Amino acid sequence: MSCTTDNWEQVQTAARAVLTEPIVAHILKCRADPEPASHLISVLHQVQAHFGFLGHTQLDAVAQLLQVPTAKVAGVASFYHFFRLQPRGRFIINVCLGTACYVRGADRVAQKLRDELGITWGETSKDGMFTLEASRCLGTCGLAPVLKIGDEVHPTVTPDQVPVILAKYLPRSRKQ
Numbered sequence: 001m002s003c004t005t006d007n008w009e010q011v012q013t014a015a016r017a018v019l020t021e022p023i024v025a026h027i028l029k030c031r032a033d034p035e036p037a038s039h040l041i042s043v044l045h046q047v048q049a050h051f052g053f054l055g056h057t058q059l060d061a062v063a064q065l066l067q068v069p070t071a072k073v074a075g076v077a078s079f080y081h082f083f084r085l086q087p088r089g090r091f092i093i094n095v096c097l098g099t100a101c102y103v104r105g106a107d108r109v110a111q112k113l114r115d116e117l118g119i120t121w122g123e124t125s126k127d128g129m130f131t132l133e134a135s136r137c138l139g140t141c142g143l144a145p146v147l148k149i150g151d152e153v154h155p156t157v158t159p160d161q162v163p164v165i166l167a168k169y170l171p172r173s174r175k176q
């Protein structure tokens with residue numbers, strides 16, 4: 001019996017160590033509710049706001065502290081598009097797929113980006129530098145097709161320009 005109690009306490013302590021004090025306090029408040037699972041979205045928002053994404057370790061800790069099955073926590077995290085399951089890259093690449101950009105070749109630019117980075121939408125390159133996202137109209141249709149990397153807008157982009165544009169953001173040591 002005491003072995004079970006010890007194990008429970010160890011698991012709870014380990015879960016608390018993964019998260020921050022305010023998040024743990026919020027979860028414990030939610031756990032007192034008759035339906036703790038109904039608070040999952042608010043808890044996951046709080047975790048993502050702090051860590052930038054929802055990794056396995058954070059999801060397991062939420063499940064343990066909220067006393068909700070891990071599969072349910074992971075299911076909610078992967079169902080909603082506003083939750084990210086991977087860390088974001090240092091630079092977010094927004095490819096405009098609005099009408100003006102699309103008819104001027106944004107899909108070919110997007111394909112070149114996917115090929116160069118080896119990732120698809122929502123993913124982050126292995127080196128952690130870039131996350132690829134699709135956007136609706138960025139409001140600069142006269143410059144279509146448009147890419148936004150970080151805060152910088154790249155106008156009238158062609159697929160051939162993609163490697164040169166990406167190289168601008170790489171550390172000096174990696175440029176050749």
Ligand code: FES
Nearest residue numbers: 096098101137138
């Ligand atoms: S459609 Fe791309 S900027 Fe408007």
